[in-house]
Amino acid sequence: MVSHELRTPLTSIMGFLDLALLCSGLLPRPLSPEAEQLLGKMETGLKRAIAQVEVEARLVEELLEVSRLELHQFELSLQRENLVTIVQETVANQQQSARTRHIELVLPPDEVVPVLADAGRIGQALTNYLTNALKYAPIDQPVWVHLEVTGRSARVSVRDQGPGLTAEQQQRVWERFYQVAAPGHHGPGRGLGLGLAIAKTIIEQHQGQVGVESAPGRGSTFWFSLPLADGSNQA
């Protein structure tokens, strides 16, 4: 119910803003110079308002997600999936929305890495790692995504050349609402400090593990591992 109450007003605000922008685009032009100037200002304002509503909608989604996790109302739909496909699709989606950035994907020789997983949720965990790497690393530096198979598990890691983290920060980043209060840790786009807590819960519900390797000034590698599905050919 709360989730409905929070989402509905945002959806209608967004609808009205879009409509206002559409109507102003349909006005017969040209108008008087004063009216053109006024309209220009209004359109800029409307576009900013739309961007802000999008931020708000994303934050509300994250908050709802974290309360679902706490209430254990978070259902996984486990299927036999190819982790290679999940990783490829997630990277392609991120590359699509960050076209100027370079994401380097390194895959194992195996064409199929079978896992028992909820593909959407694993994609969400990887997306959270990737958006952080893109947010905190310098824009002219690549971000690496590796998928490796070792023994009976598969490991996905995301490496960046961002500000890095101290040992204490490496432990605390998994806590809900924790954000590092240091220069270089305020990337564009506000967050609530929930992305990594959500990723950790998702991976642990898949009987997997998460971790980070980092040092201040030396970038970070966030990783998660998942057990391979039974019946795979791995040694």
Ligand code: ADP
């Ligand atoms: P947020 O949405 O605020 O980024 P997260 O839970 O995803 O929340 O991350 C928690 C905090 O961990 C961030 O606020 C940031 O300070 C730090 N952090 C996460 N990923 C990285 C990274 N790749 N490099 C440096 N700091 C990071």
